[in-house]
Amino acid sequence: MIKKVVLSTLGVALTSSLLVGNAQAGEVLDRVKEKGFVQCGVSQGLPGFSSTDEKGNWSGLDVDYCRAVAAAIFGDATKVKYSPLSASERFTALQSGEIDLLSRNTTWTQTRDTSLGINFAGVTYYDGQGFMVRKDLGITSALELDGASVCTNQGTTTELNMADYFRANGMSYEPVVFVKADEVVAAYDSGRCDVYTTDASGLAAQRTKLKEPNAHMVLPEIISKEPLGPAVIHGDDQFFDIVKWVINATVEAEEMGLTSDNIAKLLIDSNNPTPAQQRFVGTEGSLGENLGIDAKWAYNVIRQVGNYGEIWQRNVAPLELPRGVNNLWNNGGIMYAPPLR
C-alpha cells in the first residue's frame, strides 16, 4: 500500500515536472473558440454525474457543467465534445491539452491544485465519505461500528480515510477490499461485511443496485471532505474565470429564483426586472465584457442548462440523495456565490 502511494506520488511528480509549459494567457480560450467546441473530460460512467442514455447522449451533473461553459462561450450548450477518461489519465489529458475542461468528479485538493499545474474553478458538489449498513443491525451512528467488517475499494483515499477514522476513534475493524466497485457492492450485498463505505453520492447510487435497497441505511457521519469541481490548466486565467463564473452563475440564479423556464420571460418583459436580474441577463452592466464573452452568457447558461437546483433535480435527485450541504447558504447548505456585479 505504502509502496503504491509512493509510486503514484513519484509518477505525479514526474509527469508534473515534465510539464513546465503551462498554457499561455488566452491560449485555451482561443483554442476553444477556434475549434468551435469545448473538449470536456468526463467520467467513464458514474451515475448522476456522467453517463449516456440509450441514444448515446451524455447527461449528469459533471456533463451539465461542460454544457454550461459551452453555453457561456458559444451561446450553444450543444457545442461540447466529451472525452471519457479513466481516473489515472484525467490530469495528463488536461495537461497535454487533449481536453480543455476537466469535469470528472474530481476532488479539489491542495496538491492537485498546485503541483499538478491545474486550477479548480469551484465546487459543484460537496461530497464526503459515508457508511452504509443494514437497518436490522440496529446501528444509528458510525461510532458504534467497533469490530465491524468494512467493504471498500482498494487503493483509494476511501481506504485511507476509513483507517484514519477508526484509529482516531479507538475502534477496531476488519477491512474487506476489492478492486472494482461492482465487486464491493456484490460482497456487501451477500453479507461478506457489515459496512460498506465510499463517497456518499456513490453510496446512494450503489444502494439502488442492492437486492433490497430499503433494508439498508446510510449513517449520518460524513468522515471526509470531498469537494468535487471542474478544473482547467494553469496559465489561461480568462478561461479559468469563465468556468468559475459559470459555476457561480448557476448558484446565483437559483438564489435569485431564475430558472430555465422563467428567464426567457425576463428578457421579453423587461419593465419588471430588478437591477440584479438585469445585470444577470446582460441587459445592463458589463459582466460579459469583463469575461470577454457575450453579454448574454449567464442568460444562455440558465436558459439552456438551468440553475444549480435544476441541474441537481435533473441528475442527482433521481439517486434519492438528500441535498444536505449542497443546499444554498440561505437554505441550510454551503452553496454560496460571490455577487455578480
Place this chain on the structure above:
Amino acid sequence: MTEQKYPIGQYPNLPPPKNSVGVVAWLRDSLFSNWFNTLLTILAIYIVIKTIPGLLDWAFFSADWVGTSRDDCSREGACWVFINVWFDQLMYGRFPEDQVWRIQASYIIAIAAAIPLFIPAVSRKIKTALALFLLVLFPIICFYLYYGGSFGLEVVETTLWGGLFLTLVIAVTGIVMSLPLGILLALGRRSNMPVVKSVCIVFIEFWRGIPLITVLFMASVMFPLFVPEELSPDKLIRALIGVTLFSSAYMAEVVRGGLQAIPKGQYEAAAALGLNYWKSMLLIILPQALKMVIPGIVNTFIGLFKDTTLVLIIGLFDLLGMAQLAATNPNWLGFSIEGYVFAALGFFVFCFTMSRYSQSLERRLNTGHRN
C-alpha cells in the same frame, strides 16, 4: 418350455448380457466404474442440480424479455429488456443512429466476400481475388465508410465509435496487421545479417517485455505530452498501432517456433534447387512452418481479441466498456450482470468461431507429419 437344440458348432451367438450393453453399461463404464468415479459423479450431479435450475430460471423462465424501461422488469430474473434497449449502443457505440448503415454495409461486404472463400467448389482464382480484395481494398473502403469525410459522407469522429464495432475494428486490424509483421520479425530474428537480427530481437523483446496496458497507457497519455497536439494522431489510431506492434512481437515468436521445427534438409533442398532466400522462404519454408503453428497463431489471435477490452482504460468503449457504461445510467442502475453476460456471450461467439475455424483449417491442410 423346451430349449431349442442346435447341432454342435451351429449354436448362434448370444446377445451380450443385459448389464454390459446400452445405457446401463455406459453408465457403469463411464460414471460408476469404481468408488472414486462414483463419488465424483454424485458430486457433479449435486453441483448441476444446485446450479443449473437456478441459472436457467434466472436466464430464461423468470427473465423479462419485452419492454422499454426498467419498470418492465420484475427483477426476479434477468432483465433482457436492458440489452434490448441498449442493443444499438452495445453494437455500434455512440455512432450516429442515422449513419449506422455504414457499419452494416461494411459487415455485409465483408461477409459476402468471405463466404466464397469457405466454399470448396469456388475456383482458386476467384478465391485469390477475393482474399486480395479483403486484405487490401476492403480496409480502405472501411476507413472511408466509418470515418467519412469524402464521397458525401459526414465525418464520424472515432470518439463516437464503440461497442462490438470498435472491438472488431481493433481486433481485426491487430490480427491482419500483426501476422505479416510477425512473420517478417521472425525471419529477421533468424537472419544472418547482424543489424537486422539485433533490431528484430530488440523489438520483439521490448514489446514482449511490457504489458499491453502500459502500451495503451503510454500511447494515450504520455505520447501527447512529448508530441505537439497537431502532430499526434487520433487516439484510436495510437491504440491500434500499439495493439498491432504488441501482438506482432508475440506472433513473431510463434512463427519462429514453426521455422525452427522445419528440418535443415528442407532449407538445403531449397538452396539446392537454386531458389534465392525469399523464394525458398515463400515457397518451401513458410508454407510448412505456418501450417505447423496454426494453433499458436490462433491462440495469439484469440488472446488479442480479448485483450481489446483493455482499451477501456484509455477511454474507448468496446463491447465490455459499453455494457459497463450502460449500467451506470441512473435509469438502469443494477443491471451490470446482464451486461456482463451479454458481453461474455459476444466474446465467446467470436473466439469459439476462430477456434473452430482453425481446427478445420488444420484438418484441411494436414499433409503429413502426423500420419
